Amino acid sequence: MKIGILSFAHHHGEAYISNLRRMDNVELLGVADDDTTRGEALAKQHEARYFPSYEALLEAKPDGVIICTENNRHRSLVEMAASCGVHVLCEKPIATTHADAKAIVDVCSQAGIVLMTAFPMRFSVPLLEIKARLDNGDFGNVYCFNATNQGELPTKHRAWFVDPDLAGGGAIMDHTVHLVDIMRWFIGSEVETMYAHSNKIFHADEVQVETGALEMLTFKNNVFATIDASWCRPQYWPTWGGLTFEMVTQRGAVFVDAFRQNINVYSHNAQRANWSYWGSDMNHAMVNEFASAIRENREPKVTGVDGLRAVEATLAAYESTRTGQTVQVQRA
């Protein structure tokens, strides 16, 4: 099976190269990037075949592509891949507008191709354990989540992460979708209402978008949650950020720190504490699932609709920051 990577706008594109290379029966077809300088340099660095255009890569007949453009450019590439009958794994958030997210889901459905949203947390082993215990009834009823997905300002990876158009927003757009997706997966219910309050105190002079954000959401089944989506981690914190939640249930509570599996490293070179992660690689499991879904001609464990629902909740959060009210999530 041949898989290609479209764009290195998202830095995950590089990680996916190594994921693909470690998989059996999967070949990295090559990479294409509309930023020729970046694309050629990274293709050379990773010893991957470079295609001069997205069309050229698609003409080489990949089975699937991983789309790693800026957030607002996913749609055009998904449409291009769908028209060639090529399966798609799309970076999150799947789109920055409701219309784009819906169009992405519809075009793939009409083309009969696999559309998977890149939600790696679904493949986190600690989270899979919680999901299994939930399904086993170990916790009884779930009442609420107190969740965080915090990070440093992501500009050290790519500047466009803080561009209001290319990224579709700031911390809210970057971080809301992961936890919304995890909660939907855990409790099998849709987000009904959303309240969000944001500010721009961290990096106030460097960016135009919100850098601090707290959200409060309620699901159709009455489970409620808060999400802290802030870019509040200093760049000298021991790691990039993290994802945590407390789940409160009939049987008490469980704290989960998805990226806690670290060794603490203190090096003369770094002159600061560094948390080095030894937990299992969720990206690898995610890319593997994409290949398996293609091979087995089935729906992936994370679908395009999952990506759409997470975007809908995120857009409701932005609406709430504008109105100051708790708003209904509009679902397609």
Next chain:
Amino acid sequence: MKVGIVGVGFMGTTHASGWADTPAQIAGFTAETQDEAEKLAMQYQAKVYSSLDAMLPDVDVVDICSPTHLHHEMILKAAAAGKHIVCEKPLARTTQQAREVVEACSKAGVQLLVAHVVRFFPEYALAQSAIANGQIGKPAVLRLHRGSYRPKKPAGNWFLEESKSGGILMDLMIHDYDYARWIAGDVETVSARRVTESHSDAPVDYGLVILGHKSGALSHIAGSWAYPPPTFITRFEIAGEHGLIEFDSEATAPIHNLILKTGGSDAPDVGLPSSPVSESPYTTQLKEFYAALADGKPTRVRATDGLASVQIAEAALQSARTNQPVTLQSLAEA
């Protein structure tokens, strides 16, 4: 200085121990549970009074450690008698009541010292001073967490009656509303949810509150009565424009017990934090209150702080019912 203590539950007992470390004299106790009052009176060689009225002529200061819904009437009585007042948090059960007691004490020219003890816990006080010294710049997002189990009581568990205690959103989480105000200033908006509002049959309770401060800062406050006794966890994380402060009571506990248990262990009625320090924060608090009463020294908690945190708690209760944020009326204008 003679102090009379009203209420001899966990807080009355703790305050008595704190007063004993000051030059003040504990004149006596009054409480519904006479037996318990007798025991404490014996311990501190003090009297048992049949009522607050009976106690007032003998004291200079009334320390109110009764259930929250009784604070209003007791403060008004003490103020009318010209006595200074120390009052447990929450200052009163409603904003209206809190406003009335602040005004009454002001008119009567007596001090009203509200026991927001979290400001006296060394880890919280240290973070506050680090922030006041500019170590992390302007606070942006605060996360405050306080978690334990549902308070127990041998009889008459007023903690679980919302009309008396205000439940978890008021009784437990008011500690952190007050701390959030100390760090990030006045609050404009309150959005809240709690488990027993959406799941009335839940055996646990848990509250989540988002505060919007006038300064632009945001606070996330979580309160839990969902953990197994004797758990008591506190955490805070204060992220500012130039840095971050983190605290976790579990991670900073200097002693971890891995002792083989021979029998069942009893948890206290109300969970309380307990990192070993040379002086109980409750004692630190009462020493500062003593200095305010004896020498007119300033305290870190003003009566209006007690009022402001009650207003936030009341808004949280309203927001949890309506699932809409509540905008607070400015206390100065009201």
